[in-house]
Amino acid sequence: MAHTESDLQAALDNKLSPAEKARLAAHLERNPQAREDYERLKNVDAALRNLESVDPPGGLRQDVMRQVRLKEALKDSSVRTGGSWFVQAWEALRNTRPVFQLGLGFALGMLALLPALWNSPELSLNPGHVAGTLSRSHSGLSTVLTIREPGIQGEVLKSTQDGEFQMELRLRSQTPVLVSIIPGSPVSLVSWESEPATPGTVQFEPDRLGIQHAGVAAYRFRITSATDLWPSLSIRIEQDGLSLFQENIP
Amino acid sequence: MAEQDAALAARCLRGDTDAYDELVRRHERALYNGALRIVRNSEDARDIVQGVFVKAYEKLSTYDPERKFFSWIYRMMVNASLNWVEARRTHQELEADLPSSEPSPEGEFVMGEESRRIEEALARLKPEHRLAVVLRYFGELSYDELSYVLDLPAKTVKSRLYEARRLLAAYMTEAGVSHGTH
Numbered sequence: 001m002a003h004t005e006s007d008l009q010a011a012l013d014n015k016l017s018p019a020e021k022a023r024l025a026a027h028l029e030r031n032p033q034a035r036e037d038y039e040r041l042k043n044v045d046a047a048l049r050n051l052e053s054v055d056p057p058g059g060l061r062q063d064v065m066r067q068v069r070l071k072e073a074l075k076d077s078s079v080r081t082g083g084s085w086f087v088q089a090w091e092a093l094r095n096t097r098p099v100f101q102l103g104l105g106f107a108l109g110m111l112a113l114l115p116a117l118w119n120s121p122e123l124s125l126n127p128g129h130v131a132g133t134l135s136r137s138h139s140g141l142s143t144v145l146t147i148r149e150p151g152i153q154g155e156v157l158k159s160t161q162d163g164e165f166q167m168e169l170r171l172r173s174q175t176p177v178l179v180s181i182i183p184g185s186p187v188s189l190v191s192w193e194s195e196p197a198t199p200g201t202v203q204f205e206p207d208r209l210g211i212q213h214a215g216v217a218a219y220r221f222r223i224t225s226a227t228d229l230w231p232s233l234s235i236r237i238e239q240d241g242l243s244l245f246q247e248n249i250p
Numbered sequence: 251m252a253e254q255d256a257a258l259a260a261r262c263l264r265g266d267t268d269a270y271d272e273l274v275r276r277h278e279r280a281l282y283n284g285a286l287r288i289v290r291n292s293e294d295a296r297d298i299v300q301g302v303f304v305k306a307y308e309k310l311s312t313y314d315p316e317r318k319f320f321s322w323i324y325r326m327m328v329n330a331s332l333n334w335v336e337a338r339r340t341h342q343e344l345e346a347d348l349p350s351s352e353p354s355p356e357g358e359f360v361m362g363e364e365s366r367r368i369e370e371a372l373a374r375l376k377p378e379h380r381l382a383v384v385l386r387y388f389g390e391l392s393y394d395e396l397s398y399v400l401d402l403p404a405k406t407v408k409s410r411l412y413e414a415r416r417l418l419a420a421y422m423t424e425a426g427v428s429h430g431t432h
Contacts, residue, residue, distance in 0.1 A: 005409070005412050006408070008412070009408055009411070009412055012415070037416075037419075040419035040422075040423065041415050041416065041419055043419065043422070044415050044418045044419045044422060045415065047364070047368045047422065048368065048383065048387040048418075049387060050365075051365055051368060051369070051387065051388075052365050053279060053283050053388070054282065054283055054286060054292075055279070056278045056279050056282035056283075056296075056299070057282070057292070057296045060278055060282065060296060060299065060300060061271065061274045061275055061278055063300055064274050064278075064300050064303040064304060065267070065270070065271050065274065067300070067304045068267055068270055068303075068304060068307050069267055071304070071307070071308070072265075072267060
């Protein structure tokens with residue numbers, strides 16, 4: 001049986017020499033049961049070879065590359081200090097009338113949108129980084145809060161360096177959500193970046209920082225506070241006005 | 251192809267993410283089809299393949315260029331899919347979620363129906379048998395590559411594949427599959 005099995009396998013794989021083929025043919029000729037078995041196996045083989053290959057889902061490759069580039073960005077880059085104009089903008093926003101907030105918000109949105117107009121929709125590191133330049137990340141980030149809700153997973157990481165505080169939000173959601181970072185004490189934003197670049201999705205409001213999030217992304221903020229202590233911050237995630245997650249950031 | 255894959259992998263290791271984009275483009279179809287036949291759920295297959303590609307990127311420095319990149323990443327996909335099946339098995343029976351063909355032209359309809367029956371026969375196989383078939387026919391792996399991916403001796407792989415074909419023949423006969431007549 002083992003001999004027949006290996007011969008049949010080899011025949012199906014088209015690996016028999018002419019002599020072996022002739023020997024198998026003779027064997028099948030003498031043995032109707034073996035011939036029937038072989039025909040059935042050949043049919044199976046042909047059917048399997050003819051099975052339709054299914055197209056991979058659209059966007060699979062793009063999603064893979066988005067994650068790959070996100071990982072590269074998180075591994076290799078961070079925002080360097082130097083967004084002093086951003087501090088002023090942030091402070092100005094906190095202290096101006098709504099009409100000016102709207103105007104400045106629009107201008108920032110347009111500024112952030114420009115790189116997207118010049119680049120392909122594929123992720124690149126620079127577009128959408130409203131403030132700062134890329135530099136080596138320091139490795140002090142540590143997870144302080146984990147988000148595990150149906151359809152939303154993520155974590156908040158923090159670090160302190162040279163009197164500045166860095167907070168990173170990594171988030172994955174199946175559907176669009178609104179994330180709010182709400183300060184409980186005076187805080188100044190030095191700079192921020194997101195990866196993938198998502199122009200216009202981070203909004204600065206007097207009492208909170210809003211992020212229109214969907215899919216997989218990371219947001220990194222550098223902030224200072226009036227004291228040398230971490231400012232009090234909380235995070236809220238909502239969808240269509242319904243709160244999905246709310247926690248103080250430890 | 252294999253040499254080009256190795257060259258692309260080397261470029262990735264030098265920081266060229268576009269090279270990885272090309273690797274994904276080359277292999278996403280085979281990996282997706284393999285995962286789909288193992289886990290039998292299109293969304294789960296997508297998640298598995300996406301995760302495998304990302305994990306492979308992270309572990310690219312461990313890839314041995316002497317070996318085919320495809321075999322290396324295919325092995326990851328198989329392990330991830332089997333882990334998924336194992337985890338799922340504790341909760342519920344596997345459910346069929348296979349794509350159906352467009353049934354418009356008559357010939358395509360016949361072929362689509364036949365494919366469906368074969369897929370159903372495939373689904374009746376034990377995972378280890380189904381896996382051998384999937385790797386052989388969808389991954390188009392050689393026996394040596396099958397042996398590497400399954401971490402089994404080549405002789406065992408051949409025997410398993412033979413048994414899988416034999417069972418499929420029986421199931422397809424039961425279902426009245428008429429392949430070979432057109």
